[in-house]
Amino acid sequence: MAALAALAKKVWSARRMLVLLLAPLALLPVVFALPPKEGRCLFVILLMAVYWCTEALPLSVTALLPIVLFPFLGILPSSKVCPQYFLDTNFLFLSGLIMAGAIEEWNLHRRIALKVLMLVGVQPARLILGMMLTTSFLSMWLSNTASTAMMLPIANAILKSLFSPKETQKDLSRESEESTATAQRSGLHAVPTEMQFLASTEQGGHLEEAEAPLDLPADSQKEEERRRNIWKGFLISIPYSASIGGTATLTGTAPNLILLGQLKSFFPQCDVVNFGSWFIFALPLMLLFLLAGWLWISFLYGGISFRCRRKKKSSLRADAEHQARAVIQEEFQNLGPIKFAEQAVFILFCAFAVLLFSRDPKFIPGWASLFPPGFVSDAVTGVAIVIILFFFPSQRPSFKWWFDFKAPNTQTEPLLTWKKAQETVPWNIILLLGGGFAMAKGCEESGLSAWIGGQLHPLEHVPPVLAVMLITVVIAFFTEFASNTATIIIFLPVLAELAIRLRVHPLYLMIPGTVGCSYAFMLPVSTPPNSIAFASGHLLVKDMVRTGFLMNVMGVLLLSLAMNTWAQSIFQLGTFPDWADIHSTNATELPPTLANDTFRTL
Template sequence: MSLLVTLVKKVWCIKRFLILVVTPLVLCPVLLSLPPKEGKCLFVVLLMAFYWCTEALPLAVTAMLPIVLFPFMGILPSSKVCPQFFLDTNFLFLSGLLMAAAIEEWNLHRRIALKVLMLVGVQPARLILGMMMTTAFLSMWLSNTASTAMMLPIANAILKSLFGERPNNKSVKVEAGPVAAPENKLHPVPTELQLLTRTEEKDLPEKMEVSIDVAGEKDAGKERDYQNRVWKAFLISIPYSASIGGTATLTGTAPNLILLGQLKSFFPGCDVVNFGSWFVFAFPLMILFLIIGWLWISLFHGVISFRCKNKKKSEVRLDAEAKAREVISEDYRKLGPTIFAEKAVFFFFCLFAILLFTRDPKFIPGWASLFSPGFTSDAVTGITISIILFFFPSERPSLSWWFDLKAPNTENKPLLSWKKAQETVPWNIILLLGGGFAMAKGCEESGLSVWIGGRLQPLEGLSPALAVLLITILIASFTEFASNTATIIVFLPVLSELAIRLKVNPLYLMIPGTVGCSYAFMLPVSTPPNSIAFSTGHLMVKDMAKTGLLMNLMGVLLLSLAMNTWASSIFGLGTFPDWVDLHLHNATALASALHNVTAGG
């Protein structure tokens, strides 16, 4: 028995190596059961999908496999594979990351977060709403992971200022000791329980003292339970709102950009999806989901309730909230007055957003109409602003400096340095995007997309509205266990061909599939924000599963509602567009050419 246990442990230690070696062997029958070129492409797609799901290799390393496998297997030449890693979509994503790096460099995101919290108030339900709104807004421009990592310490410090140190789940003491000030200098205020137990009791009769202790213990238990639920509601709301907020802009999360890139690959004539049109569709959906999600989290965890019936107890809690409000205000004051660099970054951030919205808004001519058609894109706008950040001074230029001989002759620091960009930009995600675009190009050129479409004939009788619902449920469930980026890379080619079989606009299925893969709320491993919140040690898997199950369901239903209402008019989903006919013509010509080559061979 001990020998078997030892053997299992050794196998577990080399599990990644075994996956790397065994997976290609298991997939070999794919090469024999399909036409040569389609079989080879499907082999690579399944191999990458399995490596992504198991993380046998780092995600970015798996994304580079097409550079090696496509040329060697005769699927695509290197001259067509490598450019997919630096499409204009990748540069749009890079520009968003550089803007986020500048915002983080000058602490503008923290000022925004604290200002919002000062405005919403410190009652737990309002604080949760403020946290969710702030996290979602930051996640529209920063990465979901960075937004969560920044907001969780703020939430933790505010909770300590309201309730003191959170008691351990296993052994809870009635009286909490003094709490050490956290790193961000938010000082805790006494808990309501501590304030209640400070009353003078030494002069009371012995019998009365016993009865107060019993009642106090009962109230203490209720208060500890309330505090525990508030802690969980806070910690769980932040990663959820980060995932929701990332869907509102094209640069907010990688799957949105993968959709844009694969649309350009499969349907070059499709020009209805850009930064502005996506925002008009996704921002109302984000707001609606945030409000409903806030209500659900607050009700499920008992944050919204009528607990404070005792007037004295209510006054104590109000006093604690007033002190917490003062703590937040003090932390905001410690940021000091707004400096020139913050104002400059905020200006360029607004300019970045405005130029992206107005480039080609469709309903009116955008500034792109001033240039030759096809010469400008969202990437041009983003990189233009990003380049300015690298030379624009972080201190106000002064004309008197030229005439002041005693002024220090030091070089003015720019808003963003390349060193900061290297440290903060997740370059692995850019490679992951490139891998997805290379995979899509391989599916198109090899004829695999056409072959997949031929296998989807049994689904042709499916109602489009039902198809949207089923697809969103499937992808939202799948992404609970796999990277959302890897998930959408694998599913988008299938969804595009399914839409053609159903005779509907491909966007009608591809958009809900893309947004749905960000709706992963049930497990800690689903998304990096979930993992960060879970790593605090205050949440259990069942906490996330119970809250996240209904969040997933609400997301699916709201997304289905959006696709059948306002998204239909924004993207023209009620018609079968001309750019699909062009794709079908090219696909038919490619299939005919492949058939002739095979027959001639």
């Protein structure tokens, strides 16, 4: 037994190398089971899927494999593969990341967050709502991970003021040890230094001694449980709202941009998805989901209470809420008066959002109609705005300086330097996007997409409404264990061909798949925001599973509702578009009667 245990430990320590070497051998039969070119392309895609799911190689390194394997295997020449890594979609994402870097550089996001919390109030349910609204808004423009890492220290500081230091030293130590050990075993992301400091000073969960009378042990225990639950509700709401908020804009999360890029690859004539049309569709869905999530988290963790409590306890809680309000105001005052650089970044940020939204909103002519069709894209708009960040001064210009020869001749710093941009932009995500686009191009030109479509005939009789729900459930479950970016890269080509096979609008299946892969709420390892919140030491896996399961269910139902209501008119989902009909000439078409029945179900 000891020898077997030692061998198992060695295998586990070398698991990445074993997957790296054995996966190509295990997938080799795929090459001979399909027609030659399609088989080779499927081999590459499955190999990348295995590497992405197991992280045998870094995700961005796996994304580079098409540059090597597609030319060597005769699938695509390098002249067609390499340009996929720098499509205009990549530059739209890059412009969003650079704008986010400028917002973080001047602490504008922190000022916005604290201002919102001052407005919503300090009662637990209201504070949870404020946290969720603020985090979701920030994650529309910043990365989900950055939004979570910024909001968690604020939440911890507020919680520390709600519960006195003496109370916060005692009770979550057992849960902290268990969750921290689990985090270390799972290789979760490290918590930022500020967050580690706050968590280390707040290891406690039975937060009740100062408030609950000693002669009421039963009431004291209930109050203690309530406080522990409120703490958990605060922390768990932040990563969830970050994942939900990122779906509201095209630049909010990588899967949204992968959808846009693969649409341009599979359906070059499709122009119905842009920043404006996506925002009109996704913002109401995000707000509905946030409301439902807030009600569920507040109910589950005690933020909403339907029972009357003793006057003494209410008075003590009022004192605690007053302290929390004072902490928020103090944090806001510590930021000082708003600086010229903050004002400039805010104005440029507003211009960034408004110009992207109004370029081609579809329901009215956008400003892009002033230019020849196809000349101005969202990437052009985004890059044009962020270029200004690199030369616009961070201090208010003074005309007197030109005439004051004694004034120091120091060079004015711009709003953002290229050095700072290099540090803040996650360049690996750009490569990951490019790998997804290269994969889509290989599927299309190798004929693998058409072959997949031919294998989907058992799904011809599935009602589209049911297909949407099944797709969302499958992808939401799959993304609990794999990167959402890798998940959508794998599934989108299949969804495109399934839509053609069913003779429904491709977006009717591709949009639920894209949004659904961001609905990963059940496990700490599902997303980096979940990992950061879990590693704070106040949550257990069972807390996330219990809360996240219903969050997943609500996400599936709300997404299905959106796809069958307002999305129908925004994306014209009730018809099979001409641009999809052109692509489907190589796929098997359904009989006319079945196609008509399908349209009636929509």
